[in-house]
Ligand SMILES: Nc1ncnc2c1ncn2[C@@H]1O[C@H](COP(=O)(O)OP(=O)(O)O)[C@@H](O)[C@H]1O
C-alpha cells in the first residue's frame with residue numbers, strides 16, 4: 001500500500017536519512033524503531049509531505065506522492081500524529097476533531113459568512129461525526145474542555161481522534177506512547193488494534209518495545225539514517241546487528 | 251564640432267563626479283544603517299525578538315547629546331559618553347520593564363510590546379524636548395574636503411571611522427571575550443547554552459544594552475549631518491532593519507555590507523531617479539529580499555523543525 | 557452558540573438608538589469614525605486574531621480604497637456606488653497578488669514586510685501628485701446618495717456607515733463560528749497540524765488577507781465619501797499601528813472586542829482634548845499595559861476583573 005524507495009535527506013552536511021526503502025502492506029501494523037536521532041521523525045516528515053527529500057520516491061497505492069503537500073495527502077487518505085503533540089490549544093476538544101473533518105465539508109467564505117442553510121446542516125453533521133470519534137477514542141466527557149489544558153495522555157488520544165476524523169486509509173503515529181503510564185499504554189495498544197480492525201493501515205514510531213513487539217506485524221529498524229533490518233518482531237528480536245545497535249556494541 | 255564634443259565630455263565627467271558624490275554620501279548613511287542593523291541582529295540572535303524600538307535609541311543618542319550640550323553645557327567629548335550611558339540605561343530598563351515581565355511572549359505580543367515601547371519612548375522624548383528639529387555641531391568643523399571631484403564633509407570621515415572602530419570592537423567582543431562567546435552560544439542554541447551554565451537571561455539583558463549603545467552611537471554621529479528630532483527614530487530604525495535583513499540577521503560583516511549597499515542604492519536612486527521615492531527604495535529592497543532570499547543576500551537556507 | 561444572534565441584535569438596536577442619546581452635536585461626527593474604525597479593526601482582527609497573521613500595513617489598503625473611490629468619482633466623474641465596489645475589487649486583486657509571497661513569511665518578518673508595504677503605498681500617495689494631489693490631498697469627492705437622499709450630514713452618514721459596519725460585523729461573527737473560521741484558528745494554533753488535517757493553509761491565509769483588505773478598502777471608500785476630502789496623512793504607518801492597538805486592546809479574535817477597541821481609541825483623543833501632546837504617550841502606555849496585564853483584551857479582561865472583584869467581595873463577606 002505504501003512504498004518508500006531510496007529516500008535520502010541531507011540537512012546541510014548531516015545525512016539524516018540515506019537510501020531507505022521498505023514496503024508496507026494494506027491493513028498491516030508496521031513499527032519503525034531505532035535509537036534517538038536515527039531519522040524516524042524525519043522519515044515521517046518526508047512521507048507526509050512536511051519536509052522535502054533530497055532524493056527517493058514515495059508511492060501510495062501505486063500513485064507517486066513524493067513531494068505532495070500534507071493537505072493533498074490528507075485528501076488521499078494519509079494522516080499522522082506528532083511526537084511533540086500538535087493540538088489546536090486555544091480550541092475545545094470537540095473543535096479539534098471538527099478540524100479533522102475539514103475535508104468532509106465544502107462551505108467556503110461566502111456560504112459561511114452568510115450562514116446558508118446547507119452550511120448550517122453541514123456544520124451539524126460535522127459536529128455529530130466529531131462526537132462519534134470522541135466516543136471511539138473514549139474522551140467524550142472532555143468534549144468542551146480546552147485542548148490546551150488536557151493532561152498528556154488525553155492529548156495523545158485527542159490527536160488520534162482528530163486524525164481518525166479525516167477517515168484515513170493509512171495513519172502514521174510518531175511515538176504515541178511517549179509520556180503515557182502503563183495503563184494508558186495498554187489502552188493505546190487496544191485502540192491501535194481497533195483502528196486496524198477498521199481496515200486502516202498503521203505505521204508506528206515507538207520506543208516502548210513491549211508495545212511494538214506486541215502490536216506490530218512487521219518492524220523496520222533505522223540506525224544513523226540507514227535501514228538496519230526489517231522483519232517480523234521475532235526476527236528483529238534475534239537480529240544481531242539490531243541488538244548491537246541498541247546496546248552500543250560494534 | 252569641437253565645442254560640442256568638449257561639452258559632451260564635460261557632461262560625462264560631471265555625471266561621473268555626481269555619481270561619485272552620491273556614492274560617498276551613500277556610504278556614510280549606509281554605515282549608520284549598518285550600525286543600527288547590527289543592533290537589531292544582536293538582539294534577534296540572543297532572543298529571537300525583532301526590536302521595533304531599536305530606532306528610538308538612535309533618536310535618543312542624538313537628542314540626549316543635544317541635551318547635554320545645550321542644557322547642561324557640557325563639551326562635546328563629555329556629552330557623547332553621557333548620552334550613550336543614558337541610552338544604555340534606557341535599553342536596560344526597556345528589557346527589564348517591558349520584555350522580561352511579558353507573560354505570553356508570543357511573536358505577536360513581542361512585536362506589539364516593542365512597538366508600544368517605541369511609541370512610549372518617542373512620546374516621552376516629544377514631551378521633554380518638543381517637536382522641533384535640532385542641529386548638532388559637527389565634531390570637527392564643516393570645511394568640505396575635495397576628493398576626485400567630489401566633496402565630502404569631515405563628519406563623513408568621522409562616521410566611517412567610528413563605524414569601522416565600532417565594528418572592530420564588536421568583533422573583538424564576540425570572538426575574544428567570555429561574555430561575547432557566551433552570547434554567541436545563546437544565539438546558536440539558547441537551551442543548550444542554558445544547560446552548560448550560561449545565564450541566558452543576563453545575556454538577553456546584555457544584548458539590549460549593547461544594541462542600545464550601538465543605536466545611540468549611530469544617532470550621535472549622524473545627527474550633525476541630518477539634524478535630529480523626536481521622530482527620526484522610525485525611519486532610521488526601519489532602514490537599519492533593512493540592512494540587517496540584507497545581511498541575513500548577522501551581527502557581523504554581512505550586515506555591514508547590507509547597510510552600505512542600501513545606503514549607496516538609496517543615495518544614487520534619490521539623486522539620479524527621484525528624491526521623493528528615496529524612502530521607498532529601502533522598502534522595495536526589503537520586500538524583494540524577504541520574498542526571494544529571506545535568509546539574506548549571503549546566507550544559506552534553513553528548514554524549520556517539527 | 558445560540559446566544560450569538562441575540563447578542564448581535566442587541567448590539568444593532570443599541571447602534572440604532574445611540575444617536576437619540578447624543579442629539580447631534582460634534583459627537584455624532586466622532587461616532588461616524590467609530591463606525592469606520594470598527595470596520596477596519598474587524599477586518600484586521602480576521603487576519604490577526606483568527607488566522608494569527610500580523611499586518612502593519614492595513615492603513616495602506618484603507619487608503620487605497622479611499623483614493624480609488626475619490627479619484628474615480630471626483631476626477632473621473634463616476635457614480636460613487638460604482639466606484640466603491642470597483643475600488644474594493646482592485647484592492648482585493650492587489651492584496652491577493654501580494655499575499656502569496658508575503659504570507660510565506662512568519663511572525664516578525666511578516667510584520668516588517670507588511671509594514672514596508674504600507675510605507676511604500678503611503679509614499680505613492682504622496683508622490684503621484686497628478687493623481688492624488690500629493691501631500692495637500694484630494695478634495696471635491698461627492699457624497700453617496702440614494703435617489704434624492706444625499707448622505708451629507710453627520711446623522712445620515714452615521715446610519716450609512718453603521719449599516720456597512722453592522723453587516724461586516726455580522727458576516728465576521730458568522731464566519732468565526734463556521735468551518736472556515738475553525739480552520740483559520742487551527743492554522744493560528746498549529747499550521748502544520750492544520751495542514752495534515754487537510755486544511756490548505758496557504759490558500760486560506762491568502763483568502764483571509766484579501767478579504768481583510770477588501771473590507772478595509774470599503775471602509776476607505778466610505779471614509780472618502782463621508783469626508784469628501786482625503787490626504788495621505790490619514791493613511792500612514794501611525795494609523796496602521798493605531799489599528800493594531802484597537803484590535804489588541806479590544807481583544808484578539810473577538811468581533812465585539814474590535815468595536816470596543818475602535819470606540820475607545822477613537823473617543824480617547826476627544827476625551828483628552830486638554831492633554832493633546834500626551835496622547836502619544838498614553839497610547840504607548842496603554843498598549844504596553846494591555847499586552848502585559850490583559851493579553852486577552854478588554855472583552856476578556858473586564859469580565860475577568862469583575863469575577864475577581866466578586867470573589868474578593870465574597871471573601872470579605874465570609875470573613
Ligand atoms: N529540521 C532539521 N534541521 C537540521 N537537522 C535536522 C532537522 N530535523 C532533523 N534533523 C537531524 O536529523 C537527524 C534525525 O533526527 P530525527 O528524525 O528527529 O530522529 P528520531 O526521530 O529518530 O529521533 C538528527 O541528527 C537531527 O539532528
Ligand SMILES: [Mg+2]
Pocket residue numbers: 040041042083
Ligand atoms: Mg523522533
